Amino acid sequence: MENPVEHAEDALNEGRPADAVAALMPLSEAGRLGPLGQLTLGRALLASGDADAALGVLREVNALNRNWPDAALALGRALAAREALPTAIAEYQRALRLKPDFGAAELALAEAWADAGEAERAEDHRQAAEELGEATGALVTRLAAMRAQARSDAGYVRHLFDQFSSDYDQRMRGALAYRAPEILAELMGMVSAGKPRKVPTLDLGCGTGLAAPSFRTFATKLTGIDLSPQMIAQAKTTGLYDDLVVGDIETWLETARPGFGRAIAADVFVYIGDLARVFVGVARVLKPGGLFLFTVERNEADDFALQETKRWAHGEDYIRRIAGEAGFDIAGLMACTPRVNKGVPIPGLGCALVALQTNRSDVSSCLK
Numbered sequence: 281m282e283n284p285v286e287h288a289e290d291a292l293n294e295g296r297p298a299d300a301v302a303a304l305m306p307l308s309e310a311g312r313l314g315p316l317g318q319l320t321l322g323r324a325l326l327a328s329g330d331a332d333a334a335l336g337v338l339r340e341v342n343a344l345n346r347n348w349p350d351a352a353l354a355l356g357r358a359l360a361a362r363e364a365l366p367t368a369i370a371e372y373q374r375a376l377r378l379k380p381d382f383g384a385a386e387l388a389l390a391e392a393w394a395d396a397g398e399a400e401r402a403e404d405h406r407q408a409a410e411e412l413g414e415a416t417g418a419l420v421t422r423l424a425a426m427r428a429q430a431r432s433d434a435g436y437v438r439h440l441f442d443q444f445s446s447d448y449d450q451r452m453r454g455a456l457a458y459r460a461p462e463i464l465a466e467l468m469g470m471v472s473a474g475k476p477r478k479v480p481t482l483d484l485g486c487g488t489g490l491a492a493p494s495f496r497t498f499a500t501k502l503t504g505i506d507l508s509p510q511m512i513a514q515a516k517t518t519g520l521y522d523d524l525v526v527g528d529i530e531t532w533l534e535t536a537r538p539g540f541g542r543a544i545a546a547d548v549f550v551y552i553g554d555l556a557r558v559f560v561g562v563a564r565v566l567k568p569g570g571l572f573l574f575t576v577e578r579n580e581a582d583d584f585a586l587q588e589t590k591r592w593a594h595g596e597d598y599i600r601r602i603a604g605e606a607g608f609d610i611a612g613l614m615a616c617t618p619r620v621n622k623g624v625p626i627p628g629l630g631c632a633l634v635a636l637q638t639n640r641s642d643v644s645s646c647l648k
Contacts, residue, residue, distance in 0.1 A: 285317045288324060297327035308337070315345055323354050331361040349379035353388060360392060363509075365442075368392055383412030390419055397435035399426045430554035432590065434507055434528050437551050442510040448488050449514075452619070460546035460618040461491035463630045464573040468498070468542075471571070471611040471632045479541025482565065484529045484558075484574075485548030489515035495544060496520045503540075505532055533561025540565050545574035547618050550591035553584045555599075559606035566635040572608060575618045578627040589621065599631055608633035 284307060288300035304321040307313045313321065318341045325334035338355040345351050356371030369392050375385040390405035403423055410416045452458035468476050476498045483491055486504030488511050496502055505525040506512050512524050525532065529545075530552070543562050549555055562572050579585050579593035587593055596613065603610060612632040617625040 285313075285320055288317075288320050292320070292324055292327060297324045300324035301328055301330075315341060315348070315351075319348075319351055319354060322358065326354070326358050326361060331358055334358045335362060347378055349375040349382055349385065352378065353382070353385050356385075356388060356392075360388075360395070365392060365396055369396070381412060383409050383414040386412060387414045387416065387419075390416070394419065394422055394426065395435050397426070397432065397437065399423050430552075430584070431530075432551040432553075432592070438507040438509075442508050448511065449490060452490060456619045456621070457617075458490070458547065458619045459616075460575045461494040461544075463575060463614075463616045463618060464491070464544055464546055465494040467612055467614060467630045467632050468571065468573055470614075471634075477541065479567075479570070480539060482540045482543040483521075484543060484545040484562075485551075486515055486521070486524070487511045489518040489520060491544055491546045492518055492520035495542075498542070505529055530557050530561065533558065533565060536561075536565050538565045539567060540570060541567055542571045542573070544572075547575055549574060549576050549594065553586060553592045555584070555594065556602045556606065559602050559608070563607040563635055568635055568637040570635040571611065572631075572633040572635065574631050575616065576629050576631065577618070578615070578629050594629075596629060599629065603633050607636050609636060610634075 284303050288303045291297070291299040291303065300320065301324045304313060304317055304324065308318065308321055318337055322334045322338035322341060325337060335355075335358040338351065338358050341351045342348070342355050352371050352375035356368045356375065359365075359368035359371060369389065372385050372389040372392060376382055376389070379385070386405050386409035390402045390409055393402035393405060402419070406416045406419050406423065478498050478500050480501045481495055481499035481503070483495070483502065483504040486492070486506050487508070489504065492502060492504070492515070501522045502520060503523040503525070504512070504515055504521045505527050506515070507526070507528055509526050512526050515521060515524055529548070543566060549558070552558060566572060576599065577587070577591060577593040579595045582595060583598035584592055584594045599613070600610060610632075611634045612630075614630045616628050616630045618628040619626055
């Protein structure tokens with residue numbers, strides 16, 4: 281009689297995970313599957329798209345078999361499928377501690393660090409995986425593309441802020457002395473002669489909502505967008521936003537419905553080097569006369585440069601040039617300190633731009 285676990289393994293290898301699940305699930309429910317069968321069932325559930333069920337099975341397998349590297353690898357993959365990247369990475373690392381020459385775990389760890397936007401860490405593990413016989417060609421191409429970006433990788437930003445979401449406000453307002461929202465509110469008052477209009481307002485990179493208290497009063501509707509689902513979850517608890525979106529601001533701005541009277545970006549552009557695409561997108565969604573308020577860390581030498589802190593800095597001449605190209609007038613620029621780093625004030629710029637009556641097709645052409 282054919283071994284059901286071997287039958288399920290064959291089905292998995294042939295790309296038929298549903299058949300593997302069908303072969304093993306009744307045995308699992310009857311308590312007749314051993315550890316290898318449960319591991320195979322978990323892998324099959326994951327391959328068939330049921331990450332929740334896979335996670336439950338694989339957690340049980342690992343609880344009973346803590347020294348099994350294959351089980352740690354499979355659990356890591358299920359966690360990654362649920363976008364629990366830090367814990368997935370921890371499981372891949374555990375698999376490698378149990379089996380240091382585990383090529384599949386090296387490759388999984390390389391891919392996870394790539395998902396987190398950490399190209400250099402990913403490359404270290406990619407090389408190790410390749411030396412152990414794993415095919416890494418697709419990852420080579422992906423990492424090269426990541427390094428060529430004139431912005432921080434979206435995966436890196438999301439991973440970073442998902443990790444810090446629970447105590448982000450305390451970190452920012454405490455040791456980092458974060459003041460970007462207040463700087464932008466002050467600048468808004470200055471360029472509006474002390475009488476800011478109440479208009480639909482867009483909070484780009486809204487995070488946990490630290491800018492909302494400064495701008496809610498001046499917003500008929502307040503919309504926030506951020507890459508990090510965990511940060512958006514925290515922003516929801518403020519009750520200050522009418523709409524919150526998980527997304528990348530560069531791509532979201534290209535399709536978002538126009539009609540905002542104001543857009544703000546408080547300490548957001550430290551994660552984007554070349555701002556041209558964002559400026560064009562903001563010009564697209566703002567009404568003529570709409571105000572675009574943002575802070576940058578100041579760079580004296582170049583258009584923009586990546587600093588040792590992994591944050592981008594921008595030059596004033598660059599801001600002026602791309603603002604004009606995107607269809608903005610400069611309403612105000614002021615030197616400021618958006619935050620400190622290790623007790624040292626960070627030189628920055630608070631910027632206020634006004635959207636002109638611009639032909640939208642002309643604006644779109646700036647991206648080409």
